[in-house]
Amino acid sequence: MKEKRWVAIASSIKAAIRGGELSPGARIPSESDMAMQWNVSRMTVHQALSELQREGWVVRKPKIGTVVADRSAQPDTKIGLVFTGFIELPQGGYLAGIESSLTDGYQFIHYNTNADTQEEAKCLVAAASECSAIICYPISAPENTPLLKKIAASMPLIFVDRIPQGIDADVVMSDNFGSMVMGLRHLHALGHGRIAFFMEDQTTLSSVTDRYAGYQQFMRQEAGVPDPERWVRRIAWDVPWERYYEQVEANLIDLLSAPERGRVTAIACQQYALLAMVLEVCVNLGVSVPGELALLSFYDLDARVQPLARNTHRLIQRSVEMGAIAADRIRRRLIEGELTAQSVCLTAELIPADVRHHSPAAQEFIAARLSSAAKSSIS
Structure with a gap:
């Protein structure tokens, strides 16, 4: 051998x-x-x-x-x-x-x-x-x-x-609970009241359950949403990457296909892998971030790994x-x-979205992706 x-x-x-x-x-x-x-x-x-x-x-x-x-x-x-x-x-x-x-x-x-x-x-x-x-x-x-x-x-x-x-x-x-509430307050101050929550279905992890609890409490007590569970989407994590993408895509299409008055305007992600996948789906569907959809997530990667992440609101752990x-x-x-x-x-440290124009390289990246995007996926 x-x-x-x-x-x-x-x-x-x-x-x-x-x-x-x-x-x-x-x-x-x-x-x-x-x-x-x-x-x-x-x-x-x-x-x-x-x-x-x-x-x-x-x-x-x-x-x-x-x-x-x-x-x-x-x-x-x-x-x-x-x-x-x-x-x-x-x-x-x-x-x-x-x-x-x-x-x-x-x-x-x-x-x-x-x-x-x-x-x-x-x-x-x-x-x-x-x-x-x-x-x-x-x-x-x-x-x-x-x-x-x-x-x-x-x-x-x-x-x-x-x-x-x-x-x-x-x-x-x-402080997963408090940090999530801090991030949601930031979104709310920007005018977002209909906020979905994407999470991996790992209920044995304290970090996952604490972030979910922070979302539930904020939406009920501060955003005034009596049933925030309707905007919670659980993603199976122990599946091939293609299946992971399909789950995120299906849930995002479902949320954005709702009538305009009930449609979510922001999504809070439990962790960075979900954020990266939501960004990927948004590019393929032609959904602009942060124009049409604001994104918040705990984030552990360098923004250079995912250029579009600079246009999201990130909670950075003090690792x-x-x-x-x-x-x-x-x-x-x-x-x-x-x-x-x-x-x-x-x-965690809250890094607000950078809403300035993308760099030329990032603009080329987005243009190339959007040219082949299936914009008709959302009717």
């Missing part, structure tokens, strides 16, 4: 360290340089370096980069980072905050759950046996709740972004700050011993 490229890269670096070509403290080339050298993607290099760090061969230092570890003096305190991925946003922001705050005396061991229930359980068991504390971005699968409760009772465990139901543990997360707070909490638990579990919630 052919060796995976990231394994070959990691093996090469290990060989150089064993042979004395790379001594403790020596700087490893950047991920970009190594990607060019090995003719692979940066993700492949990142995976190799993450595994080397997990095994204690290298350490990552802020403003310096990756350097060869002194394996004769490895730190005693190992922190397990149990995440669904280490590159995707906002997880990359959480990790940046954690790793920049816990430096000397701590070693990070990365465990990638790949958002899989059984894999998460394996990672948690391994982290509990190998580490002194765990920082976790949980998938909140009910099957793993008993295991998480057992770990929380025996060692420092802190959750980032979300907390599984029924667990008394530290958590650092966005790096959240990671730093989680790191400080772990440090206190390790130093001071048992502490009462705390929940820290940070309000």
Whole structure:
């Protein structure tokens, strides 16, 4: 069986360290340089370096980069980072905050759950046996709740972004409820009273249920809508991308096909994947944003990834700050011993839509998409 490229890269670096070509403290080339050298993607290099760090061969230092570890003096305190991925946003922001705050005396061991229930359980068991504390971005699968409760009772465990139901543990997360209400108030101040809500049907995630609750309360108590549920659209998330698009498209057409007096003028999206898909559907249907439809969403990607996102209202999580707070909490638990579990919630930053003209490149992009759009889909 052919060796995976990231394994070959990691093996090469290990060989150089064993042979004395790379001594403790020596700087490893950047991920970009190594990607060019090995003719692979940066993700492949990142995976190799993450595994080397997990095994204690290298350490990552802020403003310096990756350097060869002194394996004769490895730190005693190992922190397990149990995440669904280490590159995707906002997880990359959480990790940046954690790793920049816990430096000397701590070693990070990365465990990638790949958002899989059984894999998460394996990672948690391994982290509990190998580490002194765990920082976790949980998938909140009910099957793993008993295991998480057992770990929380025996060692420092802190959750980032979300907390599984029924667990008394530290958590650092966005104020999902309050941030959603803040964004909806912004839309309402712009004259929008008929606001739909698109959400992924993941009711085990606290972030999802809190954002939904914020929508329900605002629409009832502040927008004066007695039955906001009629404008809620639930999207199955565990389906192929084509099916995901079809769901969003069908629901958007249904909402925009209503009589004008009852037609929604804005949509609040639970998260950025939904926003990206709604934008895609709007382009294909010839619906202008923000002209015909205003969009609000929690958003974790750089606006350059989706040019049209600049014309939407975005709630940006303070991910790096959240990671730093989680790191400080772990440090206190390790130093001071048992502490009462705390929940820290940070309000997201609201970035209003940029209604100025698009750049020439963006205008060409929109024109090309609209030229083939099926405008007749909405009658």
